[in-house]
Amino acid sequence: MIRLAEPKDASEAMDLVMIVLRDMELDIFNKLSEEKVKELLVKAYIEEPNYRYGFSNAIVKELDGKVAGVAFGYPDHMEKTIDVPFINLLLEHDLTEEYKLFNDEETFKNEWYLDTLVTSPDFRGQGVARELLDALPELAKQHDRHVVGLNVDKINDNARRIYLNNGFEKVGQIDIANHDYDHLQKEVG
Template identity: 40%
Template sequence: MIRFATQKDGKEIATLLWEIFEDMELSLLKKISKDKLIEMVAEAVCDPTYRYGFKRGLIYELNGEIAGIIFGYPAADELIIDEPFKKVLIKYGYDPNEKLFVDREAFPNEWYIDSIVVNQKYRGMGIGSILLEEMGRIAIEKGYRTIGLNVDIANPKAKKLYSRLGYKKVANTVISGHQYEHMCKS
């Protein structure tokens, strides 16, 4: 079953996102422990304007467990999506100038798919495809004609999935020192 994320999902969302954070080798991971960072991201999920705010995410639930998550938003929101995390940094005594994400990721005028993660035990079941299609429907409902995402060039399986769903490479980009391909679907 697909449903919108809720504030109660924060801890599970943050735990699943950890895989992305590690793959991206985000610099903040060297300054804040895994458990503390998961706690902080989970707290920020409660703010609907956050990058991973509950109103920006869809959950694929299977057998009462979160099997996959996806987060997306209009590119124009990229300017404000990390402000809630900044507040959490301050609350826990960290430098408010620290950032989990330092680079712009979205391209102008697109609905941007920030993150998609499928729990390892549920991979290969088509959950990622279903989440991508559903997020695409939301983008269309919100009036967007272009959906964009970034794929790490070191992740050919993900690129194959996105290509199969109609995404096409439009540019190369660098995020947190890693090479990505920006892909879009009309």
């Protein structure tokens, strides 16, 4: 079942987000332990629902009572402020803004941006990513957006194939955390 994320999903959802963040080789992992990063993300997910990885910006695919996959996204106009709650959380923990996860602009104008989509390793190959992707047009329309955009790492052939097979097309390129990404979009009506 695809459903809106809830605070109770925090630990499982952040376990999945951590897979993506580790793959991105973000600088924060040179400064904080993975356990501390996850602890901060869980806190932000629950207490700051409008944060990039807050529960109000997520949908989950639930299977057998577990979070089989999660998708986080937001409309483009939120990008400038999407990480403010996490930065404030860092400051509350006597950490500086240099510990924030992202510095790069990722969205294109007038799109609903799929920030992160990840399937649990335990549920890969079962159509979880496709079901989450199929639910995105409704989210975009709720935010008055008729295009869903995303970035896919140029070396992530599996994800690229899923997106291209789901109707996304390359519309640009972008650098995020010193990695080259293709920006893909899909018209959703």
